[in-house]
Structure formats: structure tokens, C-alpha cells
Amino acid sequence: MPDLLIELFSEEIPARMQTRAAEDLKTRVTNGLVEAGLTYSGAAGFSTPRRLTLTVHGLPEESPLVREERKGPRVDAPEKAIEGFLRGTGLSRDQLAIRDEKKGQVYFATIETPGRPTAQIVGAVLENVIRNFPWPKSMRWGSGSLRWVRPLHSILCFLSDESGAKIVDLDIDGIRAGDSTCGHRFLNPKRFSVSNFEDYAAKLKQSFVILDAAERAEVIWQEASNQAFALGLELVEDRGLLAEVAGLVEWPVVLLGRIEEQFLDLPPEVLQASMKEHQKFFSLRNPKTGRIEYFATVANRETADQGATILSGNQKVLAARLADAKFFWENDLRIAKSHGLTLWADSLENVTFHNKLGSQKQRVDRMAGLAQSLAPYVGADTDLAAQAAQVVKADLASEMVCEFPELQGLMGRYYASAAGLPDAVAQAVQSHYSPLGPSDTVPSESVSVSVALADKIDMLAGFWSIDEKPTGSKDPFALRRAALGVIRLLLENKITMPLTEAFALSGSKIDTSDLLGFFHDRLKVFLRDQGLRHDVIDACVSLKGNDDLLLVVNRAKALSEFLASEDGGNLVQGFKRANNILAQAEEKDGVEYSYGADVKFSQSDEERELFAALEVQSKVIKSALKLEDFSKAMSGMAALRAPVDAFFEAVQVNTDNEVVRRNRLNLLNLIRATCRAVADLTKIEG
Amino acid sequence: MTPTKPTSFQDIILRLQAYWSAKGCAIMQPYDMEVGAGTFHPATTLRSLGSRPWATAYVQPSRRPTDGRYGENPNRMQHYYQYQVLIKPSPPDLQELYLGSLEAIGIDMALHDIRFVEDDWESPTLGAWGLGWEVWCDGMEVSQFTYFQQVGGHDCHPVSGELTYGLERLAMYVLGIDHVMDMPFNDPQNPIALTYADVFKQTEEEYARWNFDVADTEVLLRHFEDAEAACATILAQEPIDPKTGKRIIMAHPAYDQCIKASHLFNLLDARGVISVTERQAYIGRVRALAKQCADAFVMTEAGGYSA
Numbered sequence: 001m002p003d004l005l006i007e008l009f010s011e012e013i014p015a016r017m018q019t020r021a022a023e024d025l026k027t028r029v030t031n032g033l034v035e036a037g038l039t040y041s042g043a044a045g046f047s048t049p050r051r052l053t054l055t056v057h058g059l060p061e062e063s064p065l066v067r068e069e070r071k072g073p074r075v076d077a078p079e080k081a082i083e084g085f086l087r088g089t090g091l092s093r094d095q096l097a098i099r100d101e102k103k104g105q106v107y108f109a110t111i112e113t114p115g116r117p118t119a120q121i122v123g124a125v126l127e128n129v130i131r132n133f134p135w136p137k138s139m140r141w142g143s144g145s146l147r148w149v150r151p152l153h154s155i156l157c158f159l160s161d162e163s164g165a166k167i168v169d170l171d172i173d174g175i176r177a178g179d180s181t182c183g184h185r186f187l188n189p190k191r192f193s194v195s196n197f198e199d200y201a202a203k204l205k206q207s208f209v210i211l212d213a214a215e216r217a218e219v220i221w222q223e224a225s226n227q228a229f230a231l232g233l234e235l236v237e238d239r240g241l242l243a244e245v246a247g248l249v250e251w252p253v254v255l256l257g258r259i260e261e262q263f264l265d266l267p268p269e270v271l272q273a274s275m276k277e278h279q280k281f282f283s284l285r286n287p288k289t290g291r292i293e294y295f296a297t298v299a300n301r302e303t304a305d306q307g308a309t310i311l312s313g314n315q316k317v318l319a320a321r322l323a324d325a326k327f328f329w330e331n332d333l334r335i336a337k338s339h340g341l342t343l344w345a346d347s348l349e350n351v352t353f354h355n356k357l358g359s360q361k362q363r364v365d366r367m368a369g370l371a372q373s374l375a376p377y378v379g380a381d382t383d384l385a386a387q388a389a390q391v392v393k394a395d396l397a398s399e400m401v402c403e404f405p406e407l408q409g410l411m412g413r414y415y416a417s418a419a420g421l422p423d424a425v426a427q428a429v430q431s432h433y434s435p436l437g438p439s440d441t442v443p444s445e446s447v448s449v450s451v452a453l454a455d456k457i458d459m460l461a462g463f464w465s466i467d468e469k470p471t472g473s474k475d476p477f478a479l480r481r482a483a484l485g486v487i488r489l490l491l492e493n494k495i496t497m498p499l500t501e502a503f504a505l506s507g508s509k510i511d512t513s514d515l516l517g518f519f520h521d522r523l524k525v526f527l528r529d530q531g532l533r534h535d536v537i538d539a540c541v542s543l544k545g546n547d548d549l550l551l552v553v554n555r556a557k558a559l560s561e562f563l564a565s566e567d568g569g570n571l572v573q574g575f576k577r578a579n580n581i582l583a584q585a586e587e588k589d590g591v592e593y594s595y596g597a598d599v600k601f602s603q604s605d606e607e608r609e610l611f612a613a614l615e616v617q618s619k620v621i622k623s624a625l626k627l628e629d630f631s632k633a634m635s636g637m638a639a640l641r642a643p644v645d646a647f648f649e650a651v652q653v654n655t656d657n658e659v660v661r662r663n664r665l666n667l668l669n670l671i672r673a674t675c676r677a678v679a680d681l682t683k684i685e686g
Numbered sequence: 687m688t689p690t691k692p693t694s695f696q697d698i699i700l701r702l703q704a705y706w707s708a709k710g711c712a713i714m715q716p717y718d719m720e721v722g723a724g725t726f727h728p729a730t731t732l733r734s735l736g737s738r739p740w741a742t743a744y745v746q747p748s749r750r751p752t753d754g755r756y757g758e759n760p761n762r763m764q765h766y767y768q769y770q771v772l773i774k775p776s777p778p779d780l781q782e783l784y785l786g787s788l789e790a791i792g793i794d795m796a797l798h799d800i801r802f803v804e805d806d807w808e809s810p811t812l813g814a815w816g817l818g819w820e821v822w823c824d825g826m827e828v829s830q831f832t833y834f835q836q837v838g839g840h841d842c843h844p845v846s847g848e849l850t851y852g853l854e855r856l857a858m859y860v861l862g863i864d865h866v867m868d869m870p871f872n873d874p875q876n877p878i879a880l881t882y883a884d885v886f887k888q889t890e891e892e893y894a895r896w897n898f899d900v901a902d903t904e905v906l907l908r909h910f911e912d913a914e915a916a917c918a919t920i921l922a923q924e925p926i927d928p929k930t931g932k933r934i935i936m937a938h939p940a941y942d943q944c945i946k947a948s949h950l951f952n953l954l955d956a957r958g959v960i961s962v963t964e965r966q967a968y969i970g971r972v973r974a975l976a977k978q979c980a981d982a983f984v985m986t987e988a989g990g991y992s993a
């Protein structure tokens with residue numbers, strides 16, 4: 001059983017693309033092999049900055065012979081048809097079989113496709129994979145037309161077993177597959193041959209290349225943690241950075257450096273952002289002071305001076321970066337202390353938010369008005385909400401946020417505190433962007449919530465008013481995220497706030513029902529992730545009051561529980577039966593049976609009992625709904641299950657007596673109307 | 687081999703010139719117009735187009751009016767030098783050639799950490815883009831390394847490999863200088879030793895003042911329009927010169943106007959008279975010129991045209 005080893009060796013692959021590329025290589029090659037009839041027992045993909053590697057174990061020597069039977073024309077068919085069949089199968093007449101079929105004797109051809117050697121299949125599959133590789137961005141180089149993420153230099157591709165390695169015959173635009181590769185660019189750049197995967201991985205390691213990105217990440221993490229521990233410091237976890245750095249080095253060497261004293265008073269987030277963003281450094285925190293005091297950089301090599309030159313170079317670059325950051329921080333603080341945040345807030349006049357929606361300043365003014373109007377729904381102080389909204393975007397004009405946009409909000413909070421603004425305002429400055437995603441924390445402080453809602457609703461209503469809605473995969477203004485943010489703010493803080501009112505308060509001229517529909521779609525996605533069926537949500541969304549999402553969700557949750565009960569499932573069947581009979585009768589008679597059911601036309605006990613039950617339960621349901629007590633309303637519906645079932649068991653609705661029939665149809669409508677007040681059960685599937 | 691350390695800014699420039707000359711590049715001189723980067727030199731922009739092989743290296747003074755800091759910032763100036771290398775088609779060992787150039791200016795590969803970090807290059811004003819890296823030496827960006835894919839809206843066939851070194855920053859690193867103005871321009875052992883400040887401190891102040899506060903924006907705007915119009919006029923001429931009867935397409939004179947427009951836009955930008963929305967429009971206008979010049983150049987002999 002031969003094993004396959006492939007290495008595509010190129011100039012440096014962007015770190016962010018490596019993991020995905022190794023996975024794509026694995027999937028595409030193994031899929032191609034399987035399509036060609038090969039089986040394999042295992043496969044693994046690897047990546048380093050300069051190579052994508054794939055090992056596939058346990059392949060057969062060749063693909064199996066494939067036998068295909070094809071039915072031809074009848075023996076007495078015209079000669080032309082038979083000749084055509086022979087041409088199509090590549091057989092001669094004496095190779096055909098004749099079999100008796102219902103319609104007479106028929107020719108059958110058995111076509112055998114012999115197995116192909118695995119090496120041949122591998123060559124064809126790999127060429128196809130290389131030529132069609134799904135790089136996010138690819139390029140040409142030199143005079144060639146081949147595309148790869150960066151120039152591709154060599155291809156290692158062979159099958160190996162106990163008897164040795166056989167190089168796969170493959171030549172792509174002048175790059176011939178071989179059995180050799182190169183080591184580390186600087187530490188051991190020599191080309192060397194390998195005989196199988198184990199030999200390959202071992203020789204790479206001798207040549208200062210750790211093949212597995214996970215192993216490199218582990219080395220970095222362990223090494224940095226240990227060195228930090230020795231200094232009494234802790235490494236600030238950053239998985240994203242770790243993965244990125246593991247994609248920048250083949251031979252990670254961790255070097256720790258001290259941050260100059262003069263920079264230690266910068267906010268830790270600023271230190272971290274500056275070091276991560278520009279230098280890809282990890283931060284080391286002193287657990288006693290909470291300050292970031294050291295950094296860890298990861299070099300791609302060992303040196304005779306134990307990294308001293310590299311470290312001092314990195315330190316120098318960092319000092320220059322931090323000098324910038326310190327300059328921004330001190331300037332910003334000075335401005336915040338002497339002018340508050342208003343100087344910046346006013347300067348947003350010159351910043352375009354969107355050319356059809358005006359400046360940032362105009363947006364902030366709209367937000368302030370909206371936050372003030374929404375405050376009562378949230379239970380927030382209206383003045384504080386307006387005051388906060390006026391300054392929440394101010395830090396966008398600060399130098400620090402210009403340099404590190406990802407610190408928006410956070411810097412604003414520092415500056416708001418420095419300016420002596422109330423805590424609630426400072427907090428809102430930081431948290432009004434939240435929640436940024438499905439797992440981000442939702443603010444709970446009322447002023448923050450008001451402004452966060454105003455921020456998102458203004459944005460949504462604004463973009464709706466200029467018809468810039470998300471389409472398909474395109475959502476350049478992250479409006480889906482904004483809507484989800486509103487949903488989570490309302491639900492997690494249990495805020496009753498009819499969205500149509502909020503839309504009206506935003507002052508944007510929009511198609512309210514269209515935007516509400518967008519919210520409902522997002523709500524469905526959100527609740528589906530929480531395990532609520534979409535039809536259950538549909539049944540609640542189509543009712544009056546559907547712009548109050550908290551109400552919709554409470555109703556949906558109660559309905560979901562109800563449907564899970566035995567009464568619930570059965571009542572839905574009863575309801576649907578009533579609804580179907582009604583719908584048919586209404587269509588046939590061209591009228592709507594919507595009132596006038598009278599118990600005096602009842603002819604059976606079941607009929608009378610249903611009347612009685614409906615009278616009692618509709619009152620129960622009505623008052624429960626008034627109190628938004630949905631589980632009580634549901635139990636009202638549950639109590640209808642027995643009488644409804646009994647009714648359908650005993651009573652024939654469509655009788656010859658027109659008065660009785662009409663009365664029964666009107667009775668069915670009572671069921672329909674009573675249930676519909678709770679939820680639109682027609683939407684329930686099954 | 688341990689390379690000797692250079693002693694001055696110009697020593698580094700001379701070493702790069704000698705290195706790339708030895709590697710077969712035509713050592714050209716700076717283009718005699720104000721440009722924002724070495725890429726604007728027609729030896730790069732235009733020569734990266736078409737099928738004819740090309741290899742050049744040169745220093746290009748570069749002007750970025752908005753980066754002026756009156757000579758006070760340690761490494762930010764409105765006027766600085768770039769070293770530019772362009773080889774078409776990009777040779778397979780371009781990375782090794784590049785690393786050799788670092789050795790040549792005294793960076794010992796055995797002690798430093800050189801990294802190729804993803805950085806895709808795009809010039810909206812030139813309608814050009816390419817893939818490559820910024821090259822890090824011990825965490826500091828010392829060069830841009832780009833494989834041109836498109837210039838002036840034309841696909842590059844063959845592809846050029848472009849290297850751009852920010853000379854001051856690189857030299858400061860190699861020489862161990864913290865503030866650009868302290869850098870020795872010539873060898874400090876000379877009887878007349880000059881620092882970067884001796885050469886450029888005063889001009890940085892003068893230009894910063896002019897760029898930020900004095901440049902007459904109305905005049906600049908008018909010049910921009912003139913350059914734009916001139917470019918069109920030049921390119922609208924018949925290919926056959928009526929005087930000589932030769933086919934002479936004036937791609938370079940037209941491109942000069944494009945360079946002018948680009949620099950005027952930078953000046954206007956530094957004067958703060960261009961709003962965010964207008965910015966895009968101006969960039970689009972310069973790009974349109976660059977494209978027309980590229981269209982014209984590929985119809986010339988140097989651009990690979992054959993009748």
C-alpha cells in the first residue's frame with residue numbers, strides 16, 4: 001500500500017491563508033483521488049510560510065477495473081443503429097452479447113475500463129488542483145501564466161512503500177515534480193531528498209523547519225509562557241495572534257523584551273494594540289500591578305548572539321511606535337481635559353458618515369434625539385442618554401483612534417472620564433457599539449442601552465431610507481449585525497419597545513413594514529440558533545403586536561412549550577381541521593363565517609360542550625393575553641383540545657340542514673378566532 | 687563573509703547602486719519631476735508594461751507634502767529618498783537577489799531576523815496593483831517587495847518584480863541612528879562632514895510652511911486642470927508626426943502631465959482643501975490619465991508594439 005507525499009514549495013504565503021490552504025489541498029486532492037476510484041486510509045495537511053504539504057496513506061497500486069454494461073439496439077434493428085452502437089462502445093460485433101428481452105433479442109456490450117496506475121491519477125489530480133486552487137488572491141510571476149499565491153518554486157510529489165519512493169511524473173509550467181525540498185531560508189537553505197513522510201518531517205526539523213503549524217504555535221506558547229513565568233509575569237492570551245505568528249515563522253524563537261518605563265503608563269489596551277497591530281508582539285502582564293510591562297516577539301531563527309541583535313532592533317522599533325502612541329495619548333488627554341469631548345464631537349461635522357446620510361455630526365445629532373426618545377422605554381434618564389449620545393462618537397476625532405480604529409469607544413471612555421463626565425456617560429461611550437456579534441456582551445446599564453439602541457436604529461433606518469439594504473452575501477454596512485444587536489439589547493434587557501414606534505422616532509422616512517420584516521428575519525435566525533423552530537416564530541410574527549420583539553419571543557417560547565405537550569399537538573390538528581373545513585366552505589359559499597354562532601342551534605352534547613368551553617376559555621385567553629401571560633393563554637388553548645376532539649369525533653359539520661350547517665361553521669370560526677388570538681397556528685408545520 | 691558596516695547615508699546608496707549594477711540593472715537617474723514615490727518614474731510605471739525585458743535601479747527623491755513635520759519628526763519628512771529596482775520578467779531568484787542587497791549594505795543575515803510579511807500593493811492613482819510583502823528586519827519594515835499584476839489598467843505580461851527601499855529609514859537602522867536629522871550624510875571622517883540636517887533640515891521647514899499654509903490653492907487647482915487638459919491634448923495627436931513623417935506617439939510627454947496632476951493633487955490634499963468625497967473623484971481623474979498614458983505607451987515600440 002503506497003503512501004503519497006506532496007509538498008508545494010513557494011515564496012512566503014500570507015499567514016492568514018495558510019491553514020485554509022492546507023485544508024483545501026487535502027480536500028481537493030483526496031476528493032480527486034476518490035473520484036478516480038482510489039481509496040485511502042488517512043490524510044493530513046500541513047503548512048509553513050513557504051510550503052503546503054499533504055500526506056495520504058494507504059493508497060492502492062492502481063484504481064480498480066471498472067466494468068460497465070450498456071444496452072444496445074435490437075438484433076433486427078437497422079444496420080446503421082448497430083454500427084453506431086459499435087462505434088460508441090469501441091467493440092466489434094462478436095464481442096457483443098445477445099439477450100432475450102420482452103421486445104425481442106437485444107445486443108449488450110460489456111465495456112471494461114482497466115485500472116490506472118495510482119501515480120498517473122495522482123499526477124492528473126494534482127495538476128488540476130494546482131491550476132484551480134481557491135486562493136483568496138493569486139498572482140502570476142516572471143513570464144509564465146501559472147497562478148499561485150506567490151511564485152511557486154518546486155513540487156515534491158512521490159509515492160513510497162517499503163521498496164522506496166517513486167516520483168510522480170508531473171510537469172507544471174516547467175516545474176518538474178521531484179523528491180526534494182529545501183530547509184529553513186537562512187538556517188539551512190540546502191536542497192535535500194526525502195524518502196517518505198516520516199523522513200521528510202524529520203529532515204525538515206533537522207533543517208530548522210517545524211512542519212506542523214499547531215506544533216509551532218505550541219512551541220511559541222510554551223516558550224513564551226515559561227519565559228514569562230520566570231519573570232513573574234503572565235502571557236496575555238491571544239489565539240488569533242498566536243495562529244498568525246505561527247504562520248510567519250518556520251523555526252520559532254521567542255524573545256522577551258522590556259517595555260521602556262516611560263511607556264508603562266499608557267492604557268494597557270493601547271500598549272497591546274500597538275504591539276500586536278504593528279509588531280505582532282505578545283503582551284506580558286505583571287499580575288501584581290495589572291500593567292503590561294514586557295513583550296514577547298517571535299523570531300524565525302537562532303543566532304550566535306542569542307537573539308540580542310534581533311531583540312534590540314525590535315525594541316527600537318517598538319519604542320518609536322510607542323512614542324507615537326504616547327504622543328497621541330497625551331495630546332488627546334490634554335484636549336479632553338481642557339475642552340471636554342465637545343471639540344472633537346463638533347469636528348465630526350467635517351467627517352462624512354455617508355454621502356447620502358450626511359456627516360458624523362448630523363448622525364450624532366439624530367442619535368441624541370433618538371436616544372432621548374428611547375430612554376423612557378429603557379428606563380434611562382433622558383438627559384443623560386442625550387448627553388451621552390452627543391459624545392459617544394467624539395473619540396473618532398482623537399489621534400489615538402485615528403491610529404488604532406479598533407480602540408474606538410474604549411479611548412472615548414478614558415477621555416470622557418478625564419473630561420469629568422458622569423460615569424454613566426463614560427460607560428455608554430465605551431459600550432454603545434455593543435453587542436458586536438452573537439457572543440459579545442450586551443450592555444445592561446440603562447444609559448448605555450438607550451444609546452446603543454439609538455446607534456443601531458439610526459443606522460438601520462438611515463440606510464433603509466436611502467435604499468442601501470443588505471443583499472445576499474453583501475452587507476457592507478453590517479446592518480444584519482446592527483439588527484441582531486437591537487434584538488439582543490431588547491431581549492436580554494427585557495425591554496418592551498414597539499419597533500415601529502422607534503422607527504418613527506428615528507425621523508427617517510422608511511418603509512416600516514420592510515424594515516420590520518428584516519428584523520423578523522434576523523429574529524428567526526437568532527431564535528433558530530437557540531433551538532426555536534422557524535414555523536413557531538412565523539406563527540407569532542404574523543400577529544398584531546409583532547413589532548414588540550420581547551412579546552413575540554415570549555409568545556414563541558410559550559407556544560413552543562405548548563406544541564411539545566400532547567394537548568398542544570392535538571389541538572393544532574383540531575384547529576387545522578376546523579380551519580380547512582371553514583376555508584373550503586368559505587370558498588364554496590363565497591362568504592366568511594365569522595359571527596353569529598348560537599348555542600341554541602346545537603343538536604348534540606358535544607356541540608354544546610364546545611360552545612361552553614369556548615366561552616370560558618376565550619375569556620381566559622383574552623385576559624391572559626392582556627397580561628401578556630402567554631403560558632396561561634396556551635393552557636386556555638390546551639383546555640379546548642378535549643372538546644374540539646370530541647366535537648369532530650361526534651359531529652358532521654356539513655349537514656343538509658343549512659341552518660345547522662351554518663351554525664356549525666360559525667362555531668368552527670370561534671375555534672379559529674380564539675386560537676388566532678394566541679398564535680397563527682396555520683403556520684405550524686406537520 | 688562579514689560585510690563591512692557602511693559609514694554614511696550616501697555610502698548605503700552607493701552600495702545599492704554598485705550591487706544592482708553588478709546584478710545587471712541599468713542604473714538610471716532620478717526622474718526630473720516631483721513624484722510621490724519611485725514607482726511614478728516612467729522607468730517603472732511605463733516600462734513595466736508591454737513584453738520587452740527591462741531591468742533598472744535608481745534613487746528617486748519622493749515628495750509627500752502631508753508628511754511634512756518641519757524636520758522635527760524622527761523619520762517623517764515631506765521629501766525623502768526611495769531606492770527602486772524593477773526587473774521584468776521577475777527572475778526566479780528575486781528574493782535571494784534582494785537579500786544579497788541587504789548584505790551589501792551591511793546587514794548580517796546571521797544576526798538579523800528577516801521576514802516577508804504579506805502586504806499587497808495598490809496605487810489607486812496609477813490604476814496599479816500587485817502582490818508581495820513588506821520586508822521586516824528585526825520587526826522593522828525595510829522594503830516593499832511587489833510582483834506587479836496590473837499597471838494603468840493593463841495586465842502585466844510578463845510580470846515585473848519591484849523592490850522599493852525607504853532609504854532614510856533603512857539607513858538609520860543600519861547606521862544605528864534614532865533621528866533622521868542626526869544621520870551622517872557623508873562619511874563623518876571627512877573634513878567637511880555633513881549630517882542629514884545640514885542638507886535637509888532647512889528645506890523641510892521651508893516646504894512644510896509652504897505646503898501647509900502658503901501654497902496658493904487656486905493656482906494649484908488651475909494647474910491641475912491644465913495638466914489634465916494637456917495630457918488629453920497630447921494623446922489626441924495623430925500618431926504620424928506631420929513634420930518627420932514618423933510614427934511618434936507621445937506617451938512620455940503625456941505621462942509627465944499625469945505626474946504633474948498627481949503631485950498637484952498631493953499639494954491640494956496637504957492644504958486641506960479636498961474633502962473626503964472629492965478625494966475619490968480627484969484620485970479617479972489622475973487614474974484616468976494614468977490609464978490613457980498606459981494605453982498610449984503599449985502602442986509604442988518600447989511598449990512592445992510592432993507594426
